[in-house]
Amino acid sequence: MAGERSPALWRLYVITDERPGRGRSHLQIAEAAIRGGADVVQLRDKTASGRRLYDIAVQMRRLTRDAGVPFVVNDRLDVALAVDADGVHLGREDLPASVARRILAPGKIVGVSVETVEEAVMAEKDGADYLGAGPVFEARGSKADAGEPLGLDLIARIRRNCRLPIVAIGGINTENARLVREAGADAAAVISAVAWADDVAQAARLLKRELTAADRGL
Amino acid sequence: MAGERSPALWRLYVITDERPGRGRSHLQIAEAAIRGGADVVQLRDKTASGRRLYDIAVQMRRLTRDAGVPFVVNDRLDVALAVDADGVHLGREDLPASVARRILAPGKIVGVSVETVEEAVMAEKDGADYLGAGPVFEARGSKADAGEPLGLDLIARIRRNCRLPIVAIGGINTENARLVREAGADAAAVISAVAWADDVAQAARLLKRELTAADRGL
Numbered sequence: 001m002a003g004e005r006s007p008a009l010w011r012l013y014v015i016t017d018e019r020p021g022r023g024r025s026h027l028q029i030a031e032a033a034i035r036g037g038a039d040v041v042q043l044r045d046k047t048a049s050g051r052r053l054y055d056i057a058v059q060m061r062r063l064t065r066d067a068g069v070p071f072v073v074n075d076r077l078d079v080a081l082a083v084d085a086d087g088v089h090l091g092r093e094d095l096p097a098s099v100a101r102r103i104l105a106p107g108k109i110v111g112v113s114v115e116t117v118e119e120a121v122m123a124e125k126d127g128a129d130y131l132g133a134g135p136v137f138e139a140r141g142s143k144a145d146a147g148e149p150l151g152l153d154l155i156a157r158i159r160r161n162c163r164l165p166i167v168a169i170g171g172i173n174t175e176n177a178r179l180v181r182e183a184g185a186d187a188a189a190v191i192s193a194v195a196w197a198d199d200v201a202q203a204a205r206l207l208k209r210e211l212t213a214a215d216r217g218l
Numbered sequence: 219m220a221g222e223r224s225p226a227l228w229r230l231y232v233i234t235d236e237r238p239g240r241g242r243s244h245l246q247i248a249e250a251a252i253r254g255g256a257d258v259v260q261l262r263d264k265t266a267s268g269r270r271l272y273d274i275a276v277q278m279r280r281l282t283r284d285a286g287v288p289f290v291v292n293d294r295l296d297v298a299l300a301v302d303a304d305g306v307h308l309g310r311e312d313l314p315a316s317v318a319r320r321i322l323a324p325g326k327i328v329g330v331s332v333e334t335v336e337e338a339v340m341a342e343k344d345g346a347d348y349l350g351a352g353p354v355f356e357a358r359g360s361k362a363d364a365g366e367p368l369g370l371d372l373i374a375r376i377r378r379n380c381r382l383p384i385v386a387i388g389g390i391n392t393e394n395a396r397l398v399r400e401a402g403a404d405a406a407a408v409i410s411a412v413a414w415a416d417d418v419a420q421a422a423r424l425l426k427r428e429l430t431a432a433d434r435g436l
Contacts, residue, residue: 049311050293075268077296082317093267099300 005070005086007040007109007130007165011211012204013189014038015074016060018045020192026056027063029195034067036194036204039187042089044074057083072111077103087111089132097126111167115150120158132189133158135170136180139192152183159184177210187211223288223304225258225327225348225383229429230422231407232256233292234278236263238410244274245281247413252285254412254422257405260307262292275301290329295321305329307350315344329385333368338376350407351376353388354398357410370401377402395428405429 014033016026024032030041043060045053053076061083064071072087073080075094080087087109088100097112104110112123113132120131138149155168168185173193180188188211197203232251234244242250248259261278263271271294279301282289290305291298293312298305305327306318315330322328330341331350338349356367373386386403391411398406406429415421 050313051311054313054317078294078299078313078321081296081321082313093269095268095272095296095300099272103296103299 005109007111007167008186010039010070010130010165010167010187011215012036012038012208013040013042013167013187014194014204015042015044015189015191017191017195020196022196024195024200027059029200030060030063032200033194033204034063034069036201037208038069038194038204039208040070040072042072042074042189044089044191046075050076050079053079054082057085061085070109072109080104080108087129089113097123097128101127113169114158115147115154117154117157117161120162120164124162124164128164130165130167130186131158131162132167132169133185134168134189136168137171137176139171152179155180155183155185172207174206174210177207178213181211181214223327225329225385226404228257228288228348228383228385228405229433230256230426231258231260231385231405232412232422233260233262233407233409235409235413238414240414242413242418245277247418248278248281250418251412251422252281252287254419255426256287256412256422257426258288258290260290260292260407262307262409264293268294268297271297272300275303279303288327290327298322298326305347307331315341315346319345331387332376333365333372335372335375335379338380338382342380342382346382348383348385348404349376349380350385350387351403352386352407354386355389355394357389370397373398373401373403390425392424392428395425396431399429399432 016029041064057079070086072089073085074089077088077100089111090097091113097110100110109129111130111132112128114120114123135149165186167187167189168180169189172180172188172190177188194200194203234247259282275297279289288304290307291303292307295306295318307329308315309331315328318328327347329348329350330346332338332341353367383404385405385407386398387407390398390406390408395406412418412421
Protein backbone atom coordinates (compact mmCIF):
# COMPACT_ATOMS: atom_id res chain seq x y z
CA MET A 1 0.00 0.00 0.00
CA ALA A 2 1.27 3.44 -0.93
CA GLY A 3 -1.11 4.96 1.63
CA GLU A 4 -1.87 3.85 5.14
CA ARG A 5 -5.29 2.99 6.43
CA SER A 6 -4.64 4.30 9.93
CA PRO A 7 -5.46 8.03 10.20
CA ALA A 8 -2.61 8.47 12.71
CA LEU A 9 -0.17 7.79 9.89
CA TRP A 10 -1.73 10.19 7.43
CA ARG A 11 0.14 13.41 6.70
CA LEU A 12 -1.39 14.88 3.53
CA TYR A 13 -5.16 14.67 3.23
CA VAL A 14 -6.50 15.98 -0.09
CA ILE A 15 -10.11 17.00 -0.56
CA THR A 16 -11.23 17.08 -4.17
CA ASP A 17 -13.53 19.96 -4.84
CA GLU A 18 -14.24 20.99 -8.38
CA ARG A 19 -15.10 24.57 -7.54
CA PRO A 20 -11.55 25.74 -6.84
CA GLY A 21 -10.23 23.13 -9.27
CA ARG A 22 -9.79 25.39 -12.31
CA GLY A 23 -11.91 23.14 -14.47
CA ARG A 24 -10.29 19.93 -13.30
CA SER A 25 -12.55 17.03 -12.42
CA HIS A 26 -12.62 15.30 -9.05
CA LEU A 27 -10.84 12.39 -10.66
CA GLN A 28 -8.11 14.52 -12.20
CA ILE A 29 -7.42 16.26 -8.89
CA ALA A 30 -7.32 12.95 -7.04
CA GLU A 31 -5.06 11.30 -9.59
CA ALA A 32 -2.49 14.10 -9.52
CA ALA A 33 -2.69 14.46 -5.73
CA ILE A 34 -1.95 10.78 -5.31
CA ARG A 35 1.02 11.04 -7.66
CA GLY A 36 2.22 13.87 -5.42
CA GLY A 37 1.96 11.76 -2.29
CA ALA A 38 -1.54 12.27 -0.85
CA ASP A 39 -2.10 9.77 1.97
CA VAL A 40 -5.88 9.90 1.75
CA VAL A 41 -8.43 11.41 -0.62
CA GLN A 42 -11.85 12.78 0.24
CA LEU A 43 -14.57 13.29 -2.35
CA ARG A 44 -16.59 16.35 -1.49
CA ASP A 45 -19.29 17.85 -3.66
CA LYS A 46 -22.15 19.54 -1.89
CA THR A 47 -24.03 20.34 -5.09
CA ALA A 48 -23.88 17.09 -7.05
CA SER A 49 -26.94 14.85 -7.17
CA GLY A 50 -26.76 11.43 -5.55
CA ARG A 51 -26.45 9.82 -8.97
CA ARG A 52 -23.60 12.04 -10.10
CA LEU A 53 -21.77 11.67 -6.79
CA TYR A 54 -22.14 7.91 -7.09
CA ASP A 55 -20.78 7.91 -10.64
CA ILE A 56 -17.74 9.96 -9.56
CA ALA A 57 -17.24 7.83 -6.45
CA VAL A 58 -17.16 4.63 -8.51
CA GLN A 59 -14.26 6.04 -10.51
CA MET A 60 -12.45 7.43 -7.47
CA ARG A 61 -12.80 4.11 -5.69
CA ARG A 62 -11.12 2.35 -8.61
CA LEU A 63 -8.32 4.95 -8.70
CA THR A 64 -7.64 4.92 -4.95
CA ARG A 65 -7.84 1.16 -4.66
CA ASP A 66 -5.29 0.75 -7.45
CA ALA A 67 -3.07 3.32 -5.71
CA GLY A 68 -3.55 1.82 -2.25
CA VAL A 69 -4.79 5.14 -0.90
CA PRO A 70 -7.73 5.35 1.51
CA PHE A 71 -10.87 6.93 0.07
CA VAL A 72 -13.34 8.89 2.14
CA VAL A 73 -16.70 10.31 1.02
CA ASN A 74 -17.95 13.58 2.48
CA ASP A 75 -21.45 13.58 3.96
CA ARG A 76 -23.11 10.87 1.85
CA LEU A 77 -22.82 7.69 3.81
CA ASP A 78 -24.98 5.92 1.24
CA VAL A 79 -22.53 6.74 -1.54
CA ALA A 80 -19.67 5.53 0.68
CA LEU A 81 -21.53 2.25 1.22
CA ALA A 82 -22.41 1.95 -2.45
CA VAL A 83 -18.78 2.05 -3.61
CA ASP A 84 -17.21 0.41 -0.54
CA ALA A 85 -15.26 3.54 0.37
CA ASP A 86 -12.90 3.32 3.33
CA GLY A 87 -14.98 5.79 5.28
CA VAL A 88 -16.99 8.97 5.53
CA HIS A 89 -16.27 12.46 6.69
CA LEU A 90 -19.11 14.14 8.55
CA GLY A 91 -19.52 17.87 8.99
CA ARG A 92 -21.73 19.64 11.47
CA GLU A 93 -24.69 19.50 9.07
CA ASP A 94 -24.29 15.81 8.24
CA LEU A 95 -25.46 12.64 9.93
CA PRO A 96 -24.23 12.15 13.51
CA ALA A 97 -21.03 10.11 13.86
CA SER A 98 -22.72 7.65 16.22
CA VAL A 99 -25.32 6.89 13.52
CA ALA A 100 -22.67 6.45 10.84
CA ARG A 101 -20.71 4.13 13.11
CA ARG A 102 -23.81 1.98 13.57
CA ILE A 103 -24.47 1.70 9.82
CA LEU A 104 -20.93 1.24 8.55
CA ALA A 105 -19.10 -2.07 8.62
CA PRO A 106 -16.47 -2.55 11.33
CA GLY A 107 -13.12 -1.14 10.32
CA LYS A 108 -14.55 1.69 8.25
CA ILE A 109 -13.30 5.18 9.03
CA VAL A 110 -15.51 7.93 10.46
CA GLY A 111 -14.08 11.44 10.46
CA VAL A 112 -15.81 14.36 12.15
CA SER A 113 -15.39 18.12 11.70
CA VAL A 114 -14.84 20.01 14.94
CA GLU A 115 -14.28 23.64 15.81
CA THR A 116 -13.88 23.40 19.60
CA VAL A 117 -12.30 21.17 22.22
CA GLU A 118 -15.78 20.28 23.45
CA GLU A 119 -16.82 19.06 20.00
CA ALA A 120 -13.58 17.09 19.76
CA VAL A 121 -14.21 15.34 23.06
CA MET A 122 -17.79 14.60 21.99
CA ALA A 123 -16.65 13.21 18.64
CA GLU A 124 -14.22 10.91 20.43
CA LYS A 125 -17.10 9.63 22.60
CA ASP A 126 -19.29 9.17 19.51
CA GLY A 127 -16.74 6.81 18.01
CA ALA A 128 -14.98 9.05 15.50
CA ASP A 129 -11.66 7.75 14.11
CA TYR A 130 -10.17 11.15 13.44
CA LEU A 131 -10.98 14.83 13.82
CA GLY A 132 -11.06 17.39 11.06
CA ALA A 133 -10.15 20.46 13.11
CA GLY A 134 -10.35 24.01 11.89
CA PRO A 135 -10.42 26.32 10.13
CA VAL A 136 -6.88 26.97 11.40
CA PHE A 137 -5.93 29.76 9.02
CA GLU A 138 -7.97 31.87 6.66
CA ALA A 139 -8.91 29.71 3.69
CA ARG A 140 -8.65 30.90 0.11
CA GLY A 141 -12.39 31.19 -0.28
CA SER A 142 -12.94 27.61 -1.34
CA LYS A 143 -15.39 26.92 1.44
CA ALA A 144 -18.06 29.57 1.71
CA ASP A 145 -19.30 28.12 4.98
CA ALA A 146 -15.86 28.20 6.64
CA GLY A 147 -15.94 30.32 9.77
CA GLU A 148 -13.37 32.64 11.34
CA PRO A 149 -9.88 31.13 11.55
CA LEU A 150 -9.36 29.55 14.95
CA GLY A 151 -5.58 29.46 14.90
CA LEU A 152 -2.92 26.93 15.83
CA ASP A 153 -4.03 27.19 19.43
CA LEU A 154 -7.15 25.14 18.60
CA ILE A 155 -4.94 22.28 17.43
CA ALA A 156 -2.78 22.49 20.55
CA ARG A 157 -5.77 22.52 22.87
CA ILE A 158 -7.46 19.57 21.13
CA ARG A 159 -4.13 17.70 21.25
CA ARG A 160 -4.02 18.10 25.03
CA ASN A 161 -7.59 16.87 25.47
CA CYS A 162 -8.05 14.15 22.88
CA ARG A 163 -6.29 11.00 21.77
CA LEU A 164 -7.75 10.93 18.26
CA PRO A 165 -5.62 11.74 15.23
CA ILE A 166 -6.06 15.37 14.23
CA VAL A 167 -6.37 16.46 10.61
CA ALA A 168 -5.99 20.24 10.62
CA ILE A 169 -7.86 22.14 7.91
CA GLY A 170 -8.17 25.71 6.70
CA GLY A 171 -5.64 27.78 4.76
CA ILE A 172 -2.78 25.32 5.13
CA ASN A 173 0.04 25.69 2.59
CA THR A 174 3.76 25.01 2.25
CA GLU A 175 4.61 28.07 4.38
CA ASN A 176 2.62 27.09 7.44
CA ALA A 177 2.37 23.29 7.18
CA ARG A 178 5.21 22.65 9.65
CA LEU A 179 3.57 24.89 12.23
CA VAL A 180 0.41 22.83 12.05
CA ARG A 181 2.29 19.64 12.81
CA GLU A 182 4.30 21.34 15.56
CA ALA A 183 1.01 22.38 17.16
CA GLY A 184 0.03 18.72 17.38
CA ALA A 185 -1.79 17.83 14.18
CA ASP A 186 -1.04 14.49 12.56
CA ALA A 187 -2.05 15.64 9.13
CA ALA A 188 -3.22 18.62 7.12
CA ALA A 189 -6.26 18.62 4.86
CA VAL A 190 -6.08 20.87 1.84
CA ILE A 191 -8.48 21.84 -0.87
CA SER A 192 -7.38 24.83 -2.91
CA ALA A 193 -3.68 24.58 -1.98
CA VAL A 194 -3.64 21.51 -4.18
CA ALA A 195 -6.70 21.70 -6.44
CA TRP A 196 -6.01 25.35 -7.35
CA ALA A 197 -2.29 24.90 -8.02
CA ASP A 198 -0.71 25.22 -11.45
CA ASP A 199 0.72 21.74 -10.97
CA VAL A 200 -1.44 19.66 -8.64
CA ALA A 201 1.03 16.80 -8.22
CA GLN A 202 3.92 19.15 -7.50
CA ALA A 203 1.85 21.15 -5.00
CA ALA A 204 0.99 17.92 -3.21
CA ARG A 205 4.65 16.87 -3.26
CA LEU A 206 5.89 20.11 -1.67
CA LEU A 207 3.19 20.02 0.98
CA LYS A 208 3.90 16.39 1.78
CA ARG A 209 7.58 17.25 2.23
CA GLU A 210 6.77 19.97 4.74
CA LEU A 211 4.30 17.77 6.58
CA THR A 212 6.74 14.88 6.91
CA ALA A 213 9.78 16.99 7.80
CA ALA A 214 9.32 16.31 11.50
CA ASP A 215 8.96 12.56 10.87
CA ARG A 216 12.28 12.67 9.08
CA GLY A 217 13.93 14.59 11.93
CA LEU A 218 14.29 17.79 9.94
CA MET B 219 -51.42 -2.46 10.95
CA ALA B 220 -53.46 0.46 9.68
CA GLY B 221 -51.29 0.56 6.58
CA GLU B 222 -50.05 -2.28 4.47
CA ARG B 223 -46.44 -3.01 3.70
CA SER B 224 -47.13 -4.33 0.20
CA PRO B 225 -47.14 -1.51 -2.39
CA ALA B 226 -49.82 -3.34 -4.40
CA LEU B 227 -52.24 -2.64 -1.55
CA TRP B 228 -51.43 1.05 -1.25
CA ARG B 229 -54.00 3.53 -2.54
CA LEU B 230 -53.06 6.92 -1.08
CA TYR B 231 -49.37 7.76 -1.03
CA VAL B 232 -48.60 11.08 0.66
CA ILE B 233 -45.33 12.92 0.12
CA THR B 234 -44.53 15.45 2.81
CA ASP B 235 -42.94 18.54 1.40
CA GLU B 236 -42.75 21.67 3.48
CA ARG B 237 -42.63 24.05 0.54
CA PRO B 238 -46.29 23.73 -0.43
CA GLY B 239 -47.19 22.97 3.19
CA ARG B 240 -48.32 26.47 4.19
CA GLY B 241 -45.93 26.56 7.12
CA ARG B 242 -46.73 23.05 8.29
CA SER B 243 -43.84 20.80 9.20
CA HIS B 244 -43.16 17.42 7.63
CA LEU B 245 -44.37 15.82 10.82
CA GLN B 246 -47.60 17.81 10.93
CA ILE B 247 -48.41 16.94 7.32
CA ALA B 248 -47.66 13.26 7.93
CA GLU B 249 -49.69 13.10 11.11
CA ALA B 250 -52.79 14.64 9.53
CA ALA B 251 -52.41 12.61 6.34
CA ILE B 252 -52.28 9.39 8.33
CA ARG B 253 -55.40 10.43 10.23
CA GLY B 254 -57.03 10.92 6.84
CA GLY B 255 -56.08 7.44 5.68
CA ALA B 256 -52.68 7.69 3.96
CA ASP B 257 -51.37 4.18 3.26
CA VAL B 258 -47.75 5.23 3.03
CA VAL B 259 -45.77 8.37 3.76
CA GLN B 260 -42.68 9.60 1.96
CA LEU B 261 -40.33 12.16 3.47
CA ARG B 262 -38.96 14.37 0.75
CA ASP B 263 -36.82 17.44 1.32
CA LYS B 264 -34.28 18.25 -1.33
CA THR B 265 -32.85 21.24 0.52
CA ALA B 266 -32.44 19.95 4.09
CA SER B 267 -28.98 18.99 5.32
CA GLY B 268 -28.29 15.37 6.18
CA ARG B 269 -28.49 16.19 9.87
CA ARG B 270 -31.84 17.96 9.61
CA LEU B 271 -33.31 15.26 7.39
CA TYR B 272 -32.16 12.67 9.90
CA ASP B 273 -33.74 14.56 12.79
CA ILE B 274 -37.05 14.79 10.92
CA ALA B 275 -36.85 11.15 9.84
CA VAL B 276 -36.39 9.98 13.43
CA GLN B 277 -39.66 11.68 14.36
CA MET B 278 -41.50 10.45 11.27
CA ARG B 279 -40.32 6.91 11.89
CA ARG B 280 -41.79 7.03 15.39
CA LEU B 281 -45.07 8.45 14.08
CA THR B 282 -45.46 5.98 11.21
CA ARG B 283 -44.43 2.98 13.30
CA ASP B 284 -47.02 3.84 15.93
CA ALA B 285 -49.61 4.23 13.17
CA GLY B 286 -48.56 1.07 11.34
CA VAL B 287 -47.97 3.02 8.14
CA PRO B 288 -44.99 2.32 5.86
CA PHE B 289 -42.38 5.08 5.80
CA VAL B 290 -40.23 5.81 2.76
CA VAL B 291 -37.36 8.30 2.50
CA ASN B 292 -36.74 10.14 -0.75
CA ASP B 293 -33.22 9.99 -2.20
CA ARG B 294 -31.17 9.60 1.01
CA LEU B 295 -30.62 5.91 1.44
CA ASP B 296 -28.33 6.63 4.39
CA VAL B 297 -31.10 8.43 6.25
CA ALA B 298 -33.45 5.53 5.48
CA LEU B 299 -30.91 3.11 6.94
CA ALA B 300 -30.26 5.34 9.93
CA VAL B 301 -33.90 5.35 11.06
CA ASP B 302 -34.83 1.88 9.80
CA ALA B 303 -37.35 3.26 7.31
CA ASP B 304 -39.36 0.77 5.30
CA GLY B 305 -37.73 1.87 2.09
CA VAL B 306 -36.44 4.56 -0.23
CA HIS B 307 -37.80 6.33 -3.23
CA LEU B 308 -35.27 7.07 -5.94
CA GLY B 309 -35.64 9.71 -8.62
CA ARG B 310 -33.68 9.99 -11.84
CA GLU B 311 -30.94 12.00 -10.10
CA ASP B 312 -30.61 9.65 -7.14
CA LEU B 313 -28.65 6.44 -6.59
CA PRO B 314 -29.47 3.61 -9.01
CA ALA B 315 -32.12 1.16 -7.78
CA SER B 316 -29.78 -1.80 -8.22
CA VAL B 317 -27.29 -0.15 -5.85
CA ALA B 318 -29.97 0.60 -3.27
CA ARG B 319 -31.20 -2.98 -3.45
CA ARG B 320 -27.69 -4.23 -2.73
CA ILE B 321 -27.28 -1.98 0.32
CA LEU B 322 -30.72 -2.31 1.88
CA ALA B 323 -31.78 -5.24 4.01
CA PRO B 324 -34.04 -7.85 2.38
CA GLY B 325 -37.70 -6.86 2.56
CA LYS B 326 -37.05 -3.14 2.34
CA ILE B 327 -38.96 -1.26 -0.34
CA VAL B 328 -37.30 0.42 -3.33
CA GLY B 329 -39.46 2.77 -5.39
CA VAL B 330 -38.27 4.31 -8.63
CA SER B 331 -39.53 7.33 -10.57
CA VAL B 332 -40.24 6.65 -14.24
CA GLU B 333 -41.52 8.73 -17.12
CA THR B 334 -41.57 6.14 -19.89
CA VAL B 335 -42.43 2.48 -20.44
CA GLU B 336 -38.74 1.79 -21.13
CA GLU B 337 -37.73 3.22 -17.76
CA ALA B 338 -40.47 1.19 -16.10
CA VAL B 339 -39.23 -2.05 -17.65
CA MET B 340 -35.67 -1.16 -16.65
CA ALA B 341 -36.73 -0.39 -13.07
CA GLU B 342 -38.45 -3.75 -12.87
CA LYS B 343 -35.23 -5.45 -13.99
CA ASP B 344 -33.21 -3.41 -11.46
CA GLY B 345 -35.29 -4.83 -8.64
CA ALA B 346 -37.69 -1.96 -7.92
CA ASP B 347 -40.73 -2.78 -5.78
CA TYR B 348 -42.97 -0.13 -7.22
CA LEU B 349 -42.96 2.58 -9.86
CA GLY B 350 -43.63 6.25 -9.28
CA ALA B 351 -45.04 7.11 -12.70
CA GLY B 352 -45.70 10.61 -13.95
CA PRO B 353 -46.27 13.46 -14.03
CA VAL B 354 -49.75 12.39 -15.15
CA PHE B 355 -51.46 15.77 -14.92
CA GLU B 356 -50.11 19.26 -14.52
CA ALA B 357 -48.97 19.67 -10.95
CA ARG B 358 -49.74 22.72 -8.87
CA GLY B 359 -46.21 24.01 -9.01
CA SER B 360 -44.98 22.04 -6.05
CA LYS B 361 -42.22 20.37 -7.97
CA ALA B 362 -40.20 22.80 -10.02
CA ASP B 363 -38.42 19.95 -11.78
CA ALA B 364 -41.65 18.23 -12.85
CA GLY B 365 -41.81 17.90 -16.61
CA GLU B 366 -44.67 18.13 -19.07
CA PRO B 367 -47.73 16.09 -18.06
CA LEU B 368 -47.64 12.67 -19.70
CA GLY B 369 -51.31 11.81 -19.32
CA LEU B 370 -53.26 8.77 -18.27
CA ASP B 371 -51.98 6.96 -21.33
CA LEU B 372 -48.57 6.62 -19.67
CA ILE B 373 -50.18 4.70 -16.82
CA ALA B 374 -52.10 2.46 -19.20
CA ARG B 375 -49.01 1.69 -21.27
CA ILE B 376 -46.87 0.90 -18.22
CA ARG B 377 -49.70 -1.30 -16.90
CA ARG B 378 -49.61 -3.36 -20.09
CA ASN B 379 -45.83 -3.79 -19.96
CA CYS B 380 -44.99 -4.14 -16.27
CA ARG B 381 -46.09 -6.25 -13.33
CA LEU B 382 -44.93 -3.80 -10.67
CA PRO B 383 -47.40 -1.78 -8.62
CA ILE B 384 -47.83 1.69 -10.12
CA VAL B 385 -48.05 4.80 -7.99
CA ALA B 386 -49.22 7.59 -10.29
CA ILE B 387 -48.02 11.11 -9.51
CA GLY B 388 -48.58 14.62 -10.77
CA GLY B 389 -51.62 16.84 -10.34
CA ILE B 390 -53.86 14.13 -8.89
CA ASN B 391 -56.86 15.37 -6.91
CA THR B 392 -60.36 14.27 -5.93
CA GLU B 393 -61.68 15.10 -9.41
CA ASN B 394 -59.32 12.87 -11.37
CA ALA B 395 -58.28 10.21 -8.83
CA ARG B 396 -60.70 7.59 -10.14
CA LEU B 397 -59.42 8.06 -13.69
CA VAL B 398 -55.91 7.28 -12.51
CA ARG B 399 -56.99 4.00 -11.00
CA GLU B 400 -59.11 3.15 -14.04
CA ALA B 401 -56.02 3.65 -16.18
CA GLY B 402 -54.26 0.97 -14.18
CA ALA B 403 -52.52 2.66 -11.26
CA ASP B 404 -52.66 0.96 -7.88
CA ALA B 405 -52.16 4.18 -5.98
CA ALA B 406 -51.82 7.92 -6.34
CA ALA B 407 -49.04 9.98 -4.81
CA VAL B 408 -49.92 13.50 -3.82
CA ILE B 409 -48.00 16.43 -2.49
CA SER B 410 -49.84 19.73 -2.65
CA ALA B 411 -53.34 18.17 -2.94
CA VAL B 412 -52.87 17.18 0.69
CA ALA B 413 -50.10 19.39 2.10
CA TRP B 414 -51.63 22.55 0.64
CA ALA B 415 -55.20 21.83 1.72
CA ASP B 416 -57.05 23.86 4.32
CA ASP B 417 -57.67 20.62 6.21
CA VAL B 418 -54.95 18.08 5.50
CA ALA B 419 -56.71 15.12 7.12
CA GLN B 420 -59.97 15.84 5.34
CA ALA B 421 -58.21 16.25 1.99
CA ALA B 422 -56.55 12.87 2.50
CA ARG B 423 -59.88 11.31 3.47
CA LEU B 424 -61.66 12.53 0.33
CA LEU B 425 -58.82 11.40 -1.89
CA LYS B 426 -58.68 8.02 -0.23
CA ARG B 427 -62.41 7.58 -0.81
CA GLU B 428 -62.02 8.27 -4.52
CA LEU B 429 -58.99 6.01 -4.81
CA THR B 430 -60.73 3.10 -3.08
CA ALA B 431 -64.08 3.49 -4.83
CA ALA B 432 -63.22 0.79 -7.36
CA ASP B 433 -62.09 -1.59 -4.58
CA ARG B 434 -65.47 -1.08 -2.97
CA GLY B 435 -67.28 -1.78 -6.25
CA LEU B 436 -68.48 1.81 -6.64
